[in-house]
Amino acid sequence: MVASIVMFVTNSRLFQTEPIIKFKSISPMAQDRNDRGVMSKNNTIQGQPTSRIAIVPSQSLKSVDNVVFSTSPTIMNNSSENEIHTTCAKKIKGMNISDSDIQRELNLTNSVLEPDSNFTSLNCTRFTADRGYKYKPVTKEEQDFPLAFGILMYSSAHQVEQLLRTIYRPHNIYCIHVDRKSPAVLHRAMESISGCFDNVFISSRLEKVIYASVSQIHAEMNCQRDVLKRNKKWKYFIYLTGQEFPLKTNLEIVQILTEFHDLNDIDILKRTPLLDVNYKFRIEKGGMHRTGHMKTEPCPIKTIKKGIVHTALSRKFVEFLHTSVIAKRFLEWLIDTHGSDEYFFYSLAYLPEAPGGPGQVNLTHSIKALSRLMVWKHHNATQCNGQYVRNICIFSWRDLAWLVTQPHLFANKFNVQYDSLVLKCLEEIINYRTFHPKPVNITLYQEYVNTRTWLDYGKPQPWLL
Known part of the structure; x- marks a missing residue:
């Protein structure tokens, strides 16, 4: 049995070329x-x-x-x-x-x-x-x-x-x-x-x-x-x-x-270009600019991965991001990195201990989101x-x-x-x-x-x- 639904109705057809009434000003x-x-x-x-x-x-x-x-x-x-x-x-x-x-x-x-x-x-x-x-x-x-x-x-x-x-x-x-x-x-x-x-x-x-x-x-x-x-x-x-x-x-x-x-x-690329990761950047005139200096601090994560910034993350993984020491240290390491948002979630999701993974899968192809x-x-x-x-x-x-x-x-x-x-x-x-x-x-x-x-x-x- 179909339940009764309370809703608002606007015009007599779903797609109407000529409107009966326009938006009222707010x-x-x-x-x-x-x-x-x-x-x-x-x-x-x-x-x-x-x-x-x-x-x-x-x-x-x-x-x-x-x-x-x-x-x-x-x-x-x-x-x-x-x-x-x-x-x-x-x-x-x-x-x-x-x-x-x-x-x-x-x-x-x-x-x-x-x-x-x-x-x-x-x-x-x-x-x-x-x-x-x-x-x-x-x-x-x-x-x-x-x-x-x-x-x-x-x-x-x-x-x-x-x-x-x-x-x-x-x-x-x-x-x-x-x-x-x-x-x-x-x-x-x-x-x-x-x-x-x-x-x-x-x-x-x-x-x-x-x-x-x-x-x-x-x-x-x-x-x-x-x-x-x-x-x-x-x-x-x-x-x-x-x-x-x-x-x-x-x-x-x-x-x-x-x-x-x-x-x-989550999206993870098969190959990760690391050029921007290896160089230090600074914020200047509203943008990120390369300093010419290489990073000397060791990265807390052995394998850096890159992906597209749009994701759907499980609750357990989000909790992991806010409670794990490795996530905190990695975020600090990325502070002078160009495009850091393209590395943070994806590198952490590649860790074997990360809930929701995918973990260290064999990347025969890029993982799509x-x-x-x-x-x-x-x-x-x-x-x-x-x-x-x-x-x-x-x-x-x-x-x-x-x-x-x-x-x-x-x-x-x-x-x-x-x-x-x-x-x-x-x-x-x-x-x-x-x-x-x-x-x-x-x-x-x-x-x-x-x-x-x-x-x-x-x-x-x-x-x-």
């Missing part, structure tokens, strides 16, 4: 602090109960009748239509779309981009309801497998809030690290957003993040330390930046990570239809048909100022699958866990059955 929301409606421990909003979250067995979610969902946060009328329409759906199916239709959609999504100042003073009761935080179905399977997220950001409260509302579930926990260099208005905006939730908070210690420096590790570990203290139940820590977006629903992420059985989802999809220019990839920034693809709406076929949990990177339509479409797709789930091809992921390889730029088997 700026008039300024209220006395007593009216902000901060979420309390017992899931009430200052004395009044929140709308009920539907808790249903995952197998009963295979069909949900008379439910539609869209990204617009304004409550409208119910509808029995469950079809996917217009630009996003056509793009997913690889259909041709006229330039005028695309431009109209881009103009629409760009017209509702909100400045950071619009988030600085929120009526939390209205904000959490209008943005859809309260009304997503949550299965017992998800409740039994809570996740911890760390989000490192430096710009665009609008884009980060879109990410947050898409991945938000009341039983997960979310730490947001705002770069200390970021404008004060952005800090106020994120403090205001996080103040509306019991399980979303700003990191207790903020770093001035310098690219390729140890400050990037410190920022992530500050959030790890916070979520370890605040929540004793989460299973995996997923580290995100403000420019990433999910390709999977929360239920799909849980089902996939369950197959890891407490193993880390399923957590993140990235397209690098120097890989001669053909799947970037956006633009490259620092050799990483910034995805556009032209990449949608390919993105939705990929097996990864999240994709990196997106820029709402460059292309807001791709994020709008992805949010609608994820929300639609949240209410209309399909079985995940678990066998495919079980094989991945055993081999740790994936053909990133080919045509993998369908990850949904």
Whole structure:
């Protein structure tokens, strides 16, 4: 039997070319602090109960009748239509779309981009309801497998809030690290957003993040330390930046990570270039610069490994990072190393005593991470239809048909100022699958866990059955 789900509905179709109503401006929301409606421990909003979250067995979610969902946060009328329409759906199916239709959609999504100042003073009761935080179905399977997220950001409260509302579930926990260099208005905006939730908070210690420096590790570990203290139940820590977006629903992420059985989802390259590791660097004019001096202090780890910084780490491994002497000594050794964040977690995960491993496996090939999809220019990839920034693809709406076929949990990177339509479409797709789930091809992921390889730029088997 399908459980009844309380949710908000926006327009009569999931994908609508012409909007019935636009986002309402948040700026008039300024209220006395007593009216902000901060979420309390017992899931009430200052004395009044929140709308009920539907808790249903995952197998009963295979069909949900008379439910539609869209990204617009304004409550409208119910509808029995469950079809996917217009630009996003056509793009997913690889259909041709006229330039005028695309431009109209881009103009629409760009017209509702909100400045950071619009988030600085929120009526939390209205904000959490209008943005859809309260009304997503949550299965017992998800409740039994809570996740911890760390989000490192430096710009665009609008884009980060879109990410947050898409991945938000009341039983997960979310730490947001705002770069200390970021404008004060952005800090106020994120403090205001996080103040509306019991399980979303700003990191207790903020770093001035310098690219390729140890400050990037410190920022992530500050959030790890916070979520370890605040929540004793989460299973995996997923580290995100403000420019990433999910390709999977929360239920799909849980089902996939369950197959890891407490193993880390981590990337380790077969060969490790050690040139930057051997030289000392110093921070100068906001960047890392080589001094010309070789390191003389012996490295506390015999074998240094390198990987991509995006991971999903088991709780036991995160605890190991914060309690082991070897982790502390290695972090100190990396303090003057360029790209230290690309060595720290991966070298420690290669240690035989590291919980979640992979340990000292025979690296006949590089170990791939399923957590993140990235397209690098120097890989001669053909799947970037956006633009490259620092050799990483910034995805556009032209990449949608390919993105939705990929097996990864999240994709990196997106820029709402460059292309807001791709994020709008992805949010609608994820929300639609949240209410209309399909079985995940678990066998495919079980094989991945055993081999740790994936053909990133080919045509993998369908990850949904």
